[in-house]
Amino acid sequence: MARARVPLERALDSEEVRLRLGATSALGLIRDRRSRPALENRLADPDWHVRAQAAFALSRLPDRRSTLRLIDTLSRDGSALVRNSCAIALGRIGDRRAVPALERALDDESDRVRREAVIALERSSDPEAARKVRRFLRDPARRVRIAATVVLGLRRDRGSVRELLEYSERAGIWEKPALLVALGRIGSLDCGSTLARYADDPARWVRVCALHGLAEMGAPEAREVARAKLHDPAWAVRGAAALALGKVGTPADREEVARGLADPSAWVRRAAIYALGQLNARRHAPAIRRALGDADPEVQLAAIWAVGHLEHRPAVPQLTRWLETTPSRGAASRTTLAEGDGAVRLVSDAGERRYDALVQALGSIGAGTGDPAARAALRAAYARVPRSDMGRRVRLPSPLGPGDDPRSLRTLFVAGLRGSQDGARR
Secondary structure, three states: OHHHHHHHHHHOOOOOHHHHHHHHHHHHHHOOHHHHHHHHHHHHOOOHHHHHHHHHHHHHOOOHHHHHHHHHHHHHOOOHHHHHHHHHHHHHHOOHHHHHHHHHHOOOOOHHHHHHHHHHHHHOOOOOHHHHHHHHHHOOOHHHHHHHHHHHHHOOOHHHHHHHHHHHHHOOOOOHHHHHHHHHHHOOHHHHHHHHHHOOOOOHHHHHHHHHHHHHHOOOOHHHHHHHHOOOOOHHHHHHHHHHHHHHOOHHHHHHHHHHHHOOOHHHHHHHHHHHHHOOOHHHHHHHHHHHHOOOHHHHHHHHHHHHHOOOHHHHHHHHHHHHHOOOOOOOOOEEEEEEOOEEEEEOOHHHHHHHHHHHHHHHHHHHHOOHHHHHHHHHHHHHOOHHHHOOEOOOOOOOOOOOOOOEHHHHHHHHHHHHHHHHHO
16 A cells, blocks of 8 residues: 555646546545645645545544644635535644634534534534534534534533533434433433433434433433333344443342343343443353354354453353454454444444453453463463564453553453463462
């Protein structure tokens, strides 16, 4: 890919618009920061398609040195799509010098630009971002209202609760999910009753987000509502209820949650496993171990996490066999119809997280029980891993899905092996 950079940059000077457009797009995909000056020059291209693609390409290799050129283009360009791409790029760069230009873009005639300006302000580290975007809860464009709701939730802006609750009374079906998640993140006491009411909404995705919001804020109503929704006709709602009980449930909920292990929906089985792990349901560890043989890779991944979290020693032989045959770099899973987070994904990335999950699980079992087989498996795997893989960041499973983890594969191994030694001494 690196060898393609120079000829693609030369193609940016072609008289053929389609060639310039294709080269601009390709450079964005390559993400080589050396192409930044060439892409910045295309912000002055006579064709708006190329200018828009150049700004979007710069968003893929965010660099503060591009801020001023993007600000200038955002302020002057006559194409709404070019301004839209500039706002996206400035948001990903997160340079506070862009705040005045983004504030002006909040009043752009294009709702696409207003939406991206709202999102970019949140990413700009502007401490006043929440206050500045509250008014957009009444924007005429739905996409802008949703963006403002997301920003207020991310900022956990308690000053907007009254306006968000008023908005909930007029919000449409496509606006409610983001609104309910935002109320859950803010988590003031007057949000709980609204979230509980929407847990009975006719739209299943609204019920899902109401459950997520109740669990996020730990509302007093959360446990009772989640228990009732374990029997919802929609698989997404049953899964969300199980995950909610993993956060707000008690040991008394374990048996009800465990019924989800036999649910026909893979998403519900996955959620039940994560919830049982969070509830420390060691009695159900054998059933979770059997889920290692589930046909769905996301369920398998949840089971790997749970048997490790529960320090279930009988799972060590299976985990060891998998660790011996799973690539350390993480191969992509087979294409599968995986239900997730209230939606449907066509491709699961469970295979890319499998190796890291196995290392984490064996390290947890070894640390907690002093199991010599778990420790031996980790040592053998550590010796097999290519040195080039050791520095990569790990991608670990969790009830909420994969997130950013600062640890490297090496530190994950070291932590597991040290913990195993400590566990053995105990």
